[in-house]
Amino acid sequence: xxxxxxxxxxxxxxxxxxxxxNFVDLxxxxxxxxxxxxYSAAGADELVFLDIAASHEGRSTLVELxxxxxxxxxxxxxxxxxxxxxxxxxxxxxxxxxxxxxxSSAVRNPELISDGAERFGSQCIVVAIDARRRKxxxxxxxxxxxGGRENTGLDVVNWSKKVADLGAGxxxxxxxxxDGTQEGYDLDLTRMVSEKVPIPVIASGGAGCIEDIVxxxxxxxxxxxxLASLLHDGVLSIQQIKSELLLRSLDVRPLES
Amino acid sequence: MVRLGLIDYGMGNLHSVQQAFKRLDRSLQLVRSEGxxxxxxxxxxxxxxxxxxxxDHLEECKLVKPxxxxxxxxxxxxxxxxxxxxxxxxxxxxxxKGLGVFKGHAQLLPCAEGERIPxxxxxPLNKRKPCPLFSQNxxxxxxxxVHSYFVVPTDHSDIAASTTFGTKNVTAVVWKxxxxxxxxxxxxxxxxxxxxxxxxxxxxxxxxxxxx
Numbered sequence: 001x002x003x004x005x006x007x008x009x010x011x012x013x014x015x016x017x018x019x020x021x022n023f024v025d026l027x028x029x030x031x032x033x034x035x036x037x038x039y040s041a042a043g044a045d046e047l048v049f050l051d052i053a054a055s056h057e058g059r060s061t062l063v064e065l066x067x068x069x070x071x072x073x074x075x076x077x078x079x080x081x082x083x084x085x086x087x088x089x090x091x092x093x094x095x096x097x098x099x100x101x102x103x104s105s106a107v108r109n110p111e112l113i114s115d116g117a118e119r120f121g122s123q124c125i126v127v128a129i130d131a132r133r134r135k136x137x138x139x140x141x142x143x144x145x146x147g148g149r150e151n152t153g154l155d156v157v158n159w160s161k162k163v164a165d166l167g168a169g170x171x172x173x174x175x176x177x178x179d180g181t182q183e184g185y186d187l188d189l190t191r192m193v194s195e196k197v198p199i200p201v202i203a204s205g206g207a208g209c210i211e212d213i214v215x216x217x218x219x220x221x222x223x224x225x226x227l228a229s230l231l232h233d234g235v236l237s238i239q240q241i242k243s244e245l246l247l248r249s250l251d252v253r254p255l256e257s
Numbered sequence: 258m259v260r261l262g263l264i265d266y267g268m269g270n271l272h273s274v275q276q277a278f279k280r281l282d283r284s285l286q287l288v289r290s291e292g293x294x295x296x297x298x299x300x301x302x303x304x305x306x307x308x309x310x311x312x313d314h315l316e317e318c319k320l321v322k323p324x325x326x327x328x329x330x331x332x333x334x335x336x337x338x339x340x341x342x343x344x345x346x347x348x349x350x351x352x353x354k355g356l357g358v359f360k361g362h363a364q365l366l367p368c369a370e371g372e373r374i375p376x377x378x379x380x381p382l383n384k385r386k387p388c389p390l391f392s393q394n395x396x397x398x399x400x401x402x403v404h405s406y407f408v409v410p411t412d413h414s415d416i417a418a419s420t421t422f423g424t425k426n427v428t429a430v431v432w433k434x435x436x437x438x439x440x441x442x443x444x445x446x447x448x449x450x451x452x453x454x455x456x457x458x459x460x461x462x463x464x465x466x467x468x469x
Contacts, residue, residue: 001421002378002402040447045379071276074447076401096272098445121306123375123403169375169403200373223373253379253399256448 003253004217004245005045005224006238007202008231010035013053015061033068039231040075043238043255047077048101048172048226052147054082063095070096078126080172084108089116093124101172103128104145107152107159110166117167126202127163128172131156131189141189148176156189157196164197171201172226178206182230185212190220202226210236210244217250259461262288262297264324266314269303270444274337277444277454291323299461300327302438304339308363308406309351311339321356328358328436333465335457336438338404341431344438345408359431361410370423375405380420380429380441388417388432388468389460390439390453398449400429400441407440414469434467 011018016030036047049069051062059082066079079092080101089100089112106113106127116125130148131141141156160171173193175186185206194201200223203216207230216222230236245252261278263285265271271287278285285301288294302324304311315321328334328344336344345355348363355363366374382398384391391398402420407427410416417437418430430439437457443450460466 001423002372002376002380003399005378070272071279074277074280074445074451076403076442076445093270094272096270096276098270098273119306122405123305123377170377198368198374200375200377223378254397256399 001251002223003045003251005202006043006213006241006252007046007048007224007226008039008044008238009048009050009204009226009228011050011052011228012062012065013051014058015065018052032065033072036069036073036077039238040073043242043253044075045224045253046075047073049077049079050101051079051081063091066092066095066097080126080128084112086112086115086119089120089124093120099124099126099170101126101128103130106163107143107145107154110162113163113166113168117169122167122169125168126170126172127168128174129156129159129163130174130176131186132176133186133189139188144176157192160193160197164199168199170199171197173201173203174226175205179204180229181206182208184208185216185220185222185225187215187220190216190222194221194223200224210241213241214245214248214250217245259298259458259465260286260296262286262294262300264288264300264302264320266311266318266320268306268311268314268339270305271303273442273444274301274303277450281451281454281458283458289318291319294323294327299333299465300324300335302334302336302340302343304337304343306339307350308339308342308348308355309353311343312351312353312355315343325356325358328356331434331436331467333435333461334437337444338440338442341438341440342406342408344431344436345410348406350406358436359408359410359415359433360412361408361415363406363408366405366407366422366427367425370425372423375403376422376427377403380422382418382420382429383426384418386414386417386432388430388437390417390430390432390437390457392452392456398453400439400443400446400449402429402441404440432468434469435465
């Protein structure tokens with residue numbers, strides 16, 4: 001049995017963490033590498049860095065950040081945000097990233113998924129999907145791109161199946177309706193996608209308490225839960241979440257001694 | 258000190274492996290051709306990607322025969338992930354011949370086991386026999402796996418550890434004489450992975466005696 005994963009997500013811009021993180025004794029709360037090490041030591045199973053500025057000028061800063069992270073962090077990490085070419089993927093993998101997350105660029109050019117998977121292996125290619133429930137039909141979701149500003153009109157389930165066929169190794173599925181609300185993951189969405197693809201699905205958007213995480217890993221059939229403000233704001237620690245999941249007999253990697 | 262070589266054939270996350278050894282204050286010499294082998298006492302064969310391109314790349318570097326000879330001479334060699342699969346005779350993933358330093362084949366992970374493929378994430382090791390990659394303690398080692406194929410050695414006693422995938426046991430570590438390999442990524446497996454690399458280094462430093 002592969003363990004269910006907890007994955008802290010850090011939003012970065014110009015090499016710094018954007019949202020503040022509420023650890024009391026951090027030397028530099030804005031340094032992504034220090035935070036990454038902290039989360040890794042606390043029992044995180046993987047990490048995700050999302051470059052939310054994703055500017056051309058910021059690219060070299062991101063590469064540098066990836067290089068520094070790879071020097072110190074001993075668990076796998078994914079990098080995403082504005083990566084639109086095979087060259088971009090290559091550069092970040094060479095710098096030490098384990099996986100690359102593609103979003104808008106995958107919609108624009110689905111071949112990037114297959115080219116990336118062929119060149120570097122499926123395990124390197126994560127496709128991030130931003131989903132919003134359709135107003136006219138609440139059992140369907142639309143794929144949004146450009147940081148959630150543009151509706152592509154693509155159906156989330158169909159797009160998920162397509163990216164899996166093209167060779168994506170994993171789907172990072174964000175519910176835009178849930179994101180930031182702390183009212184729970186969109187379980188219908190997560191289950192629907194998880195059931196339709198053979199690859200792991202990471203659920204994101206909406207975690208507000210331990211129960212939400214339990215629900216998405218059980219009823220939602222997610223392989224992993226992405227966590228942001230819940231951890232960053234110090235509401236819960238990874239240790240607390242893992243202890244609770246273990247109590248419920250869910251398979252997670254116990255804290256290392 | 259034992260001189261370590263890292264085979265650079267364009268198919269590996271070399272950087273992570275190098276960093277993992279660097280954290281243990283050990284440097285790895287990159288090996289891109291047969292000539293560069295002479296400066297090494299032990300080798301690491303990493304690998305990420307698929308079977309045929311990996312063998313093609315090794316072939317292009319003219320490293321297939323030298324690595325086979327290295328293994329036949331019973332010099333220390335550690336394979337990681339795809340590196341482990343390349344040690345075997347062939348793989349369902351492709352049509353190329355593998356290095357064949359272990360007898361057996363790589364197959365696609367079984368579907369319908371209620372598990373997702375690729376097998377991606379942390380799983381605990383079920384140890385079958387002692388080998389230089391394991392420290393003496395009995396703690397449960399959780400390792401980070403990312404793979405879609407797994408090896409079935411012809412000689413089951415080559416298996417040093419397995420992990421559970423659905424209801425099946427899949428090979429996680431193989432060991433024979435001075436030749437070992439792991440399906441998971443020790444360089445990405447936090448403290449458990451670090452312990453495994455330290456054990457291997459301790460074994461090398463203390464003379465690298467052959468193990469069954």
